[in-house]
Amino acid sequence: MTVDLILFLILALVSVxxxxxxxxxxxxxxxxxxxxxxxVTVAVFYLxxxxxxxxxxQVTVYAGAIMxxxxxxxxxxxxxxxxxxxxxxxxxxxxxxxxxxxxxxxxYLLLVRAxxxxxxxxxxxxxxxxxxxxxxxxxxxxxxxxxFEVTSILLLVAMVGAIVLTKKEKA
Amino acid sequence: MDWTFWLEWVxxxxxxxxxxxxxxxxxxxxxxxxxxxxxxxxGPNRAGPQGLLQPIADAVKLFFKEELTPARAYKxxxxxxxxVTVVPSLIIAAVIPWGTSFQLFGRTITLYVADINVGVxxxxxxxxxxxxxxxxxxxxxxNKYAMLGGMRSSAQMISYELALxxxxxxxxxxxxxxxxxxxxxxxxxxxxxxxxxxGALIFWIATLAEVNRAPxxxxxxxxxxxxxYHAEYSGMKFALFFMAEYQKMIVICAILATLxxxxxxxxxxxxxxxxxxxYMFAKVFILLFFMIWVRATWPRIRYDRLMSFGxxxxxxxxxxxxxxxxxxxxxAQELNNQLYFWAIPFVSIVAAGIAVMMIxxxxxxxAYERA
Numbered sequence: 001m002t003v004d005l006i007l008f009l010i011l012a013l014v015s016v017x018x019x020x021x022x023x024x025x026x027x028x029x030x031x032x033x034x035x036x037x038x039x040v041t042v043a044v045f046y047l048x049x050x051x052x053x054x055x056x057x058q059v060t061v062y063a064g065a066i067m068x069x070x071x072x073x074x075x076x077x078x079x080x081x082x083x084x085x086x087x088x089x090x091x092x093x094x095x096x097x098x099x100x101x102x103x104x105x106x107x108y109l110l111l112v113r114a115x116x117x118x119x120x121x122x123x124x125x126x127x128x129x130x131x132x133x134x135x136x137x138x139x140x141x142x143x144x145x146x147x148f149e150v151t152s153i154l155l156l157v158a159m160v161g162a163i164v165l166t167k168k169e170k171a
Numbered sequence: 172m173d174w175t176f177w178l179e180w181v182x183x184x185x186x187x188x189x190x191x192x193x194x195x196x197x198x199x200x201x202x203x204x205x206x207x208x209x210x211x212x213x214g215p216n217r218a219g220p221q222g223l224l225q226p227i228a229d230a231v232k233l234f235f236k237e238e239l240t241p242a243r244a245y246k247x248x249x250x251x252x253x254x255v256t257v258v259p260s261l262i263i264a265a266v267i268p269w270g271t272s273f274q275l276f277g278r279t280i281t282l283y284v285a286d287i288n289v290g291v292x293x294x295x296x297x298x299x300x301x302x303x304x305x306x307x308x309x310x311x312x313x314n315k316y317a318m319l320g321g322m323r324s325s326a327q328m329i330s331y332e333l334a335l336x337x338x339x340x341x342x343x344x345x346x347x348x349x350x351x352x353x354x355x356x357x358x359x360x361x362x363x364x365x366x367x368x369x370g371a372l373i374f375w376i377a378t379l380a381e382v383n384r385a386p387x388x389x390x391x392x393x394x395x396x397x398x399x400y401h402a403e404y405s406g407m408k409f410a411l412f413f414m415a416e417y418q419k420m421i422v423i424c425a426i427l428a429t430l431x432x433x434x435x436x437x438x439x440x441x442x443x444x445x446x447x448x449x450y451m452f453a454k455v456f457i458l459l460f461f462m463i464w465v466r467a468t469w470p471r472i473r474y475d476r477l478m479s480f481g482x483x484x485x486x487x488x489x490x491x492x493x494x495x496x497x498x499x500x501x502x503a504q505e506l507n508n509q510l511y512f513w514a515i516p517f518v519s520i521v522a523a524g525i526a527v528m529m530i531x532x533x534x535x536x537x538a539y540e541r542a
Contacts, residue, residue: 029248029310036303056292064299065332068306068325075310075318133289133349 004048011048015041028074032067039063053133183284187264195417196226202463209467230410238406241312248311253404253411256304260418263297266290266351267425270435270447282435282447283351290351291339294426298335298381302328304415305383305400312403320399323474324383330481331380331387334373337489341370341496342430355434364431366512367496369519371431373489375461378427380481382419385466387477424458425451432458480530488526492519 015038022034039062046055140148200215200222207214215222240249270282287293302325309321343349345366346357357363364371380387401412428434432454435447472480495518502511 029245033248033307052287052289053292056289056296059296060292060299064296064302065329068299068302068329071303071306071310072322072325075306075322 008045008048011041011044015045029071032071032074035070036063036067039067053136179280180284184265187284188261191261191264191418191421192414194421195414196230198417198421198459199229199413200226201459202466205460205463206467209464233407233410236406238408239403241314241403243313244403245311245313248307249403250408252304252308252311253408253415254304255307256301256415257411257418259297259301259304260415260422263294263301263419264422264425266293267422267429268351268355268434269451271440271444273444282444286350286352289349291343291349291354291430295332295336295339299332301381301419304412308404308412309400312400314403317400317402320402324400327380327383327387327477327481330478331377331485334481334485334489335377335381337486337493338370338374338377339430340493341367344493344496344500351429351434355429355436358433359436362431362433366515367431367492367519368516369488369492369523370496371427372523373485373492374427374431376485377481378423379462379465380477382416382423384416384420384462386469386472388471420459420462421455424455424462427458428454484526484530488523491522495519495522 018034018038018041022031022038025031025034039058043055043058043063046052046058203225204214204222215225218224218228240246265284266287268281268283268286272279272281305324305328306321309317309319309324312318342354342363345363346354348354348357379385401409404412428451435451437446437450440446440450496515499511499515499518503509
């Protein structure tokens with residue numbers, strides 16, 4: 001268990017510092033790269049929790065596909081370096097206030113619910129197998145069939161919309 | 172978790188890296204000799220017997236070349252990009268099984284580094300990470316040709332990843348598992364290339380685009396972009412890009428051999444463990460020859476056609492092939508009739524034939540409109 005704990009602490013440090021780096025960097029490409037690192041550390045968290053499928057999906061979808069498109073757009077627009085002056089002066093105090101509220105809530109919940117969290121057992125070894133994936137597929141196509149289908153239709157609509165927007169209009 | 176376990180792990184990883192690095196050096200020699208033979212030349216034959224020391228001479232040359240960094244480059248990313256390109260090409264090989272297992276000092280030593288139950292997904296995720304090195308190299312050079320090369324490669328790799336993923340799905344369906352070992356063992360009676368030839372073909376085309384090989388070597392099209400994303404790189408940094416490309420070729424051929432050509436399986440492989448790597452090497456060697464052959468035969472295809480081929484032909488065809496495979500397996504299971512299973516290759520080939528006919532008609536129509 002101690003190895004897991006050490007790994008977790010190192011990863012937590014990395015993920016928090018990459019998240020901070022993403023927010024504080026004035027170069028948008030560096031911000032995007034920090035975010036990629038953050039996604040990868042989150043994937044390793046999933047591995048620590050015994051969910052290899054979600055970890056791999058996280059890397060493939062978020063780090064591999066979505067962030068590449070983000071980088072693509074940033075580079076094509078040529079707006080890599082942000083101006084030093086602050087355009088939204090009200091943003092920083094508001095963000096600080098909301099972050100403080102979130103931190104207070106998190107600490108409160110941690111203190112109140114500490115006992116029940118401690119009772120959470122470590123993930124079962126049986127979860128870490130192919131059967132888990134098979135079960136997930138079955139559940140997706142039976143219990144959660146409607147949300148699954150609605151999501152796929154939503155994605156299809158978005159795809160058709162993107163294609164229509166890029167088409168030249170015929171005069 | 173005793174120390175011998177760690178020792179075995181480290182040693183296997185070390186040997187795998189060594190094999191890939193030596194393989195890279197001699198793949199350049201192999202490619203140059205084979206290309207020369209096809210173009211009626213002799214090729215490198217001066218350094219050592221039959222030019223066998225040529226890769227070493229090249230390596231020494233690259234070590235001593237001067238390294239240049241453009242004055243307005245983004246220095247940190249410029250330095251990191253070659254590393255980000257090489258590392259995925261090395262670690263992706265970790266899940267490929269090279270053989271069965273053997274006994275040494277009373278321990279069973281298996282011939283793969285990692286055996287994870289989502290092996291195929293691991294391949295997908297590492298392949299999708301591999302785009303970053305090229306994109307970042309293009310951007311950090313602060314050069315418009317390099318930038319265009321990086322853009323092209325990222326668009327191309329993302330587009331062809333879809334067809335690649337779908338052809339992985341056919342192999343997963345046939346093996347009923349995502350573990351690489353299970354996929355190899357499922358091919359003990361029939362190789363998957365026999366059951367799903369179109370899936371193997373789609374995999375082959377998509378991977379040629381993934382590793383930026385001819386005829387899909389858009390990111391470094393010399394006539395248009397000088398050298399594309401690595402135009403500003405020199406010396407050892409350039410060598411790292413070169414290394415990544417050739418290592419990816421080896422690894423891709425090994426993956427193709429594992430998923431569709433029976434992996435390390437061959438006659439007597441369960442009696443003598445050392446035959447596994449030998450068969451694997453022979454299969455990779457033959458598949459690499461096809462890659463070189465393609466490069467010697469086909470001219471580079473135009474960029475807009477590359478994209479429309481990926482999106483309008485390969486992805487729908489791959490979807491159809493996945494559908495045909497799944498339906499065939501299900502019907503064979505439910506109706507208990509193997510005839511449906513053996514209909515899969517024929518129906519897939521018919522689907523591929525329809526796709527080819529549609530491309531042909533489209534090209535004819537375009538030629539007619541132009542005339």
